[in-house]
Amino acid sequence: MLNVSRSLNSDFNIIFKTNLKFMEGIAFQACTINDCNVLTQIGIRTFREAYEPVEDPVQFQIYIDEAYDEDKISLELQNPESGHFFLKKENEIAGYLKVNIGESQTEEMGEEYLEVQRIYLLKKFYRQGLGTVLIQKAIELAKQKGKTKIWLGVWEENHRALSFYRNMGFVKTGSHAFFVGNMEEIDFIMELEV
Numbered sequence: 001m002l003n004v005s006r007s008l009n010s011d012f013n014i015i016f017k018t019n020l021k022f023m024e025g026i027a028f029q030a031c032t033i034n035d036c037n038v039l040t041q042i043g044i045r046t047f048r049e050a051y052e053p054v055e056d057p058v059q060f061q062i063y064i065d066e067a068y069d070e071d072k073i074s075l076e077l078q079n080p081e082s083g084h085f086f087l088k089k090e091n092e093i094a095g096y097l098k099v100n101i102g103e104s105q106t107e108e109m110g111e112e113y114l115e116v117q118r119i120y121l122l123k124k125f126y127r128q129g130l131g132t133v134l135i136q137k138a139i140e141l142a143k144q145k146g147k148t149k150i151w152l153g154v155w156e157e158n159h160r161a162l163s164f165y166r167n168m169g170f171v172k173t174g175s176h177a178f179f180v181g182n183m184e185e186i187d188f189i190m191e192l193e194v
Contacts, residue, residue, distance in 0.1 A: 025089055025090045026087070026088070026089055026130075026133060027087075027088045027091075028085045028086065028087055028088070028137065029085065029086040029088060030083065030084070030085055031077060031084035031085060031086060031096075032077065033074060033077050033078060035077070035084075035086070036070060036073055036074045036077055037070065038086075038093070039073055039077070039084060039086075039096065040068055040069075040070045040073045042086070042093055042095070042096055042120075042122075043067075043068045043073070043096070043118070043120070044064055044068045045122065046095060046096070046120035046121065046122055047064065047067075047068070047120065048064070049122065049123040050120065050123075050158075051155075051180075054157070055180055055183075056180075056181070056183060058181065059180050059181030059182060059183045060180060060181065061181070062180075062181030062182065063179070063180045063181045076098070079100075079104055081100060081101050081102040081103060081104035082098065082099065082100045082101075082104050082117075083098070083099050083141070084096060084097070084098050085097045085098075085137075087121070087130060087133065087134060089125060089128070089130065093122070094121055094122055094125040094128075094130055095119075095120050095121035095122055095125060095130060095134065096118065096119075096120060097116065097118065097119050097134050097137065097138060098116075098117045098118035098119075099114055099115060099116055099117065099138055099141060100114070100115040100117050101113075101114050101115070101145060101147065105117075105151075106153070107151075107153075107176060107189070109149075109151055112147055112148045112149055113147060113149045113150070113151055114138065114141065114142040114145065114147040114149070114150050114151075115150075115151055115152065116135075116138050116150060116151070116152040117152070119131070119134050119135070119138075119152070121134075131164055132168070135168050138150055139192070139194050142194050143194055147194065148193060148194060149191055149192065149193055149194065150170075150191065150192045150194055151173075151189060151190065151191045151192075152165070152170070152189075152190055153176060153178060153187035153188065153189055153190075154187055154188055154190060155178065155185055155186075155187055155188075156175070156185070156186045156187065156188055157185075162188070162190075165190050168192065169192050170190035170191060170192045171190060171191060171192075172188045172189070172190050173189050173190065173191045174188075174189040175187060175188050175189060176189060
């Protein structure tokens, strides 16, 4: 049986190394189970920076406790249909990317899709072109794995992210519920053909 997680991580690093000449000091690191604690902490920090100021504090903490539970992250890292990658700038973690294929996608989208489930940067790395680097690598990984479409969910009130994804060529194709604690919010589903 093919270990898709190892394949996702290995393919990603090969693709990335061959196309990074345009940005010095940028590198990706495929996450392993040994990175669980750091990935959990980066996940919490980036999510807090992005959303804590605009969310109900109680509901927000419920979400953090559930979504970024270290045992849950450990299971995600062992999932053969998911891949996690740190984006580093000058050897410092700037953000991370989580992608899913097959049945690990959070919505039933089909085998032709790769999901970008999480794409986050630390605030101090905003507006440096790194979001584009993350999306470009997801596109290249999708192509490498024979996928023809990428999809992601983005909160309908996150106008900065919506604008970014539209500029990258994503189009809104639907919506789904996203719960922050017990509070229901709407995420737009956006897709990109690759």
